[in-house]
Amino acid sequence: MAEALPAVLASPAARIVIIGPGLMGGSVAKALRTVxxxxxxxxxxxxSDGEGRAVQKATYAERLPGQKSRKSKLVSACFSQLGPAVDGADLVLVATPPQTIPEIFQALIEQLPPQTTVTEIASVKGEIAVLGKALFGQRYVGSHPLVGSEQQGFHGAKATLFRAARCVLTPTGKGDDQTCVFLRRFWSALGCEILEMSPEEHDARLAKTSHLPHLLAYAYMAFLGQSDPAALQFLGGGGLRDFSRIAASDPALWREILQENRRHLHADLSRFRAVLDNLDHALMEEDPSILQGILVQGQAARAQFQFPPLLKS
Amino acid sequence: MAEALPAVLASPAARIVIIGPGLMGGSVAKALRTVxxxxxxxxxxxxSDGEGRAVQKATYAERLPGQKSRKSKLVSACFSQLGPAVDGADLVLVATPPQTIPEIFQALIEQLPPQTTVTEIASVKGEIAVLGKALFGQRYVGSHPLVGSEQQGFHGAKATLFRAARCVLTPTGKGDDQTCVFLRRFWSALGCEILEMSPEEHDARLAKTSHLPHLLAYAYMAFLGQSDPAALQFLGGGGLRDFSRIAASDPALWREILQENRRHLHADLSRFRAVLDNLDHALMEEDPSILQGILVQGQAARAQFQFPPLLKS
Structure with missing residues (x-):
């Protein structure tokens, strides 16, 4: 069951600031309005460019279902500067691409009211977590809702994005327990199941469960692109469609994520390649039990994973 | 638009024999009843074991929607021997695992009426196509509906499995044009879009679009299985779920497919590994443009693929 919102956020005076309301940040806004x-x-x-215009338009046009009053708008106000946006803020959520976060953190620290909690939703914590802790101390804990999509931008945002999803929080134990409780209740109210681990554990584990599959899907599609795609393009069934879906994700975003986590990824890649070498050797063996053994291992490992249910959108 | 059934199959005297009515063969039976x-x-x-009992039960229990007469059964008759089953057959469809097909072909040739068309739905043609041509001559052309599922068995069979799917036919041009026209109309009537290519082209192309992704998905899951899965098992989001879905497929079946197509797969694997090596090097470069270039290639290649739409089941 979802936990209730932190008391301070349940007040009409609550103020939540979303920096970068794209697919993820926009979905947080929409989901919050359903809480x-x-x-x-x-x-x-x-x-104030591109995506910004779409959001500004949404700010004034998008109203909550069945409501017409001015107060029922999805977004209360739209800013292009941090100062006035974060004035009186209870929570600041940074939802921009990972490599922009350090600069935003540096700008934030000059303007942040003393009571404000800060989090971000980067897929790699690394330097971001170190900087967040250094600048904001116990008021900062990282968040990572595991709900990526190959779509981009506010137009893809959905109020249901976080339902039955998992969200990793990355406390350090250095006095940030209260912040962690606050964020746990925030994400839980949006529908997430919460997992806690250190930023280092997060990066090591996500390298295996998210970043390596993205890297492999991109590498596989780049291989197909070098292999006469015109002859192959009608041969994609459901298997290829699903296996390669994540390779449709934004290359600029994933370049940042993969590079940021390259130390773990490089090590995992060499372990993965050892499995691939074994599989290649097994393929050429006359004894089919070796190949079968690796496939059985793979199938068994997948059966151990618990995936969030597919929800109707 | 679907083509009409071949005239001979539109007659009440038509007789279609499905050898191995599991997920695929059972779906052909169900789909046929909707044509x-x-x-x-x-x-x-x-x-006469396991799966057989389920089908026998279905034979006597499963009736078409809204019909109660004896004639409205899904399956007209259930045999455990080839001879009486294929007596008077217009079409024999072999839908058993690939490595059982040569033996079935050898048994079939002794019993087959002279007018019967023969096809099979193996995911690799290779020796099967050579043997089929040698035994049945121009009456044989291979089929491969691109509609796999990680599910197995008759209980997963669906009448809609072939709707908007692609089906590859593998004629050789050696007098089998009429058989190809017959099978084109058959699969088209079930809802498939038809592609034709030689058995050799089929195996070379499917190695890239289907067999390599399966191999990579199994290898990746085997890697995860070696990487403390207990710590990782709650970290699977939608990306991991979809990327690894095909690794839930039957390892025995896929061991057969991968081994049967190992010559193409081994060559493709070494080309894939060259891309992976480049990606690994790019990951460690300070210049982000090399990594980004490979990711952009992958994303662009995927955008060239046309996938069948997701249908409601």
Whole structure:
């Protein structure tokens, strides 16, 4: 069951600031509006180009279902500068691409009210977690809702994105327990199941469960692209469609994630290649039991994983 | 648009024999019963154990929606021997695991009426196509509906499995044009879009679009299985779920497919590993443009693929 929102966020005076309301940040805004008891303000901070215009339009056009009053808008106010946006903020959520976060953190620290909690949703914590802790101390804990999509931008945002999803929190234990409790209740209210681990554990584990599959899907599709794709393009069934879906993700975003986590990824890649070498050797063996053994291992490992259910959108 | 059934199959005297009515063969039976104008007999040939019992039960219990007469059964008759099953057959469809097909072909040739068309739905053609041509001559052309599922057995069979799917036919041009036209109309009537290529081209292309992704998905899951899965098992989001779905497929079946196509697969694996090596090097470079270039290639290649739509089941 979802936990209730932290008391401070259940007040009409609550102020949540989303920096970078794209697919993820936009979904947080939409999901928040469906949480019973949330009647606070949602501020978004945007760049004034492209995506920004779409959000600004949404700010003024998008109303909650069945409501017409001015107060029922999805987004309470839209800013292009941090100062006025974060004034009086209870929670600042940074939802921009990972490599922009350090600069935003540096700008934030100059403007942040003393009571504000800070989190971000980067897929790799690494330097971001170190910097967050250094700048914001116990008011910062990282978040990572495991709900990526190959889609981009606010137009893909959905109120249901976090339902039955998992969200990793990355406390360090250095006095950030209260922040962790706060964020646990925040994400739980949006529908997430919460897992806690250190930023280092997060990066090591996500390298295996998310970053390596993305790397392999991109590598596989790059291989297909070098293999006469015109002759192959009608041969994609459901297996290929699903296996390669994540290779449709934004290359610029994933370049940042993969590079940021390259120390773990490089080590995992060499372990993966050892399995691939064994499989290649087994393929050429006359004894089929070796090949079968590796396939059985793979199938058995997958059966151990518990995936979130597919939800209707 | 679907083509009409071949005239001979549109007759009430039509007789279609499905050897091995599991997920695929069972779905052919169910789909056939939804084809306007099909009023023929469907014979299934089963082994008398396990799966066989399920099908026998279905034979007597499963009736078409809204019908109660004896003639409205899904399957007209259930055999455990080839001879009586194929007596008077217009079409024999072999839907058993690839490595059982040569033996079935050898048994079939002794019993087959002279007018019967023969096809099979193996995922690798190789020796099967050579043997089929040698035994049945121009009456044989291979089929491969691109509709695999990680599920197994008759209980997973669905009448809609072939809707909007692709089906590869593998004619050799050696007098089998009429057989190809016959099978084109058969699969088209079930809902498939038809592609034709030689058995050799089929195996070379499917190695890239289907067999290599399966091999990589199994290898990746075997890698995860060696990497403390207990610590990882709650970290699977939608990306991991979809990327690894095909690794839930039957290892015995896929061991046969991969081994049967190992010559192409081994060559493709070494090309794939060259891409992976480049990606690994790019990961460690300071210049992000090399890594980004490979990811962009992968994303662009995927955008060239046209996948069948997701259908509601």
């Amino acid at each position: 019973a008891g949330f009647a606070g303000r949602i501020h978004v901070v945007i760049k | 306007a104008g099909f009023a023929g007999r469907i014979h299934v040939v089963i082994k």
